[in-house]
Amino acid sequence: MVKVLIVDDEPLAHDVLLHYIKEHQEIAVVGQCYSATEALTYLAHHQVDLMFVDIKMPGLSGLDMLRVMANKPQVILCTAFQEYAIEGFELDVTDYLLKPVRAERFAQAIEKVRQRILSASSASERQSLILRVDREDRKLWLDSIECFESYGNFVKVWQDQQCCLTNGPLKALAEKLPSEDFMQVHKSVLVNKAHIIARDTISLTLKSGRKVPIGKSFKADLADLW
Incomplete structure (x- = not known):
């Protein structure tokens, strides 16, 4: 559920947004504020996922409010003035x-909100692996790695045309990888299935x-690869 806060000094603007929000069951209005100052007080004690914010309000403007916020949720500006876009x-x-x-x-605006949520969710689920490279621990995203190749006492880690070396045997590295994504195709090679064309x-x-x-x-x- 997407938790929404409406921030607008005009009651009619609240009514319009509430009417449209009723058509989107995944959205729930958890708060309604009539000034930026009131909204900041609300946000100090509550967490929301999305704010509908007017720009011109008495006292602190909507843009000024956003400027002072350290961690903003998603924001849709609702205003009669296009010059602030x-x-x-x-x-x-x-x-x-x-x-x-x-x-x-x-x-359309709500669809943009959904796409940002999906993008953030994908990013948070992205898997990584910490390997010792050039005397430092390096974080590598698994989906960017196309294959691992034995190279003496090292393993080559290939990402497109770039390669780095990490210590240790290929077998030990294979045990750290998700078997649903990587497979051994040769005694010296592990590949990312998603990179096989x-x-x-x-x-x-x-x-x-x-x-x-x-x-x-x-x-x-490899018989059941595709």
């Missing part, structure tokens, strides 16, 4: 609605164009 987007607002707000335009009887082609060999004892494991 650039300032609004410089403050990373999700959308800028001109009054009177139209239903289809409101729906083609295969023949002796090799795999990865997105970067790199070809890696298929070991005879691993061919059976």
Whole structure:
């Protein structure tokens, strides 16, 4: 559920937004404030996911309120004045609605909110691996790694055309990787399944164009790859 706070000095503006919000069951209005100062007091004790904010209000303006906030939720500015749009987007607002707000335009703004939520969720779920590289611990995103290749007492970590070396055997590294995403295709090679774009009887082609060999004892494991 997306928790919403409405901040506008005009009661009619609240009524319009409440009317549109009723059409979106995933949104719940948890607070209504009629000034920026009142909103800041509310936010000091409550957490919200989205704010609808008017710009011109008595005392502190909506833009000034956003400037003093350290951690802002998503914000949709609702105003009768289009000349503040650039300032609004410089403050990373999700959308800028001109009054009177139209239903289809409101729906578009809510879709932008959904997309930001999905993007943030994907980012938070992104898996990483900490490896010792060049005498330092380095965080590498697993989805950016196309393959691991044994190289003496080291392992080459390939990301597109870039490569770095980490200490240790390939077998120990394989035990740290999610088996649903990575598979061993040769005694010296582990590949990211999502990076495989083609295969023949002796090799795999990865997105970067790199070809890696298929070991005879691993061919059976590739039978159900696609």
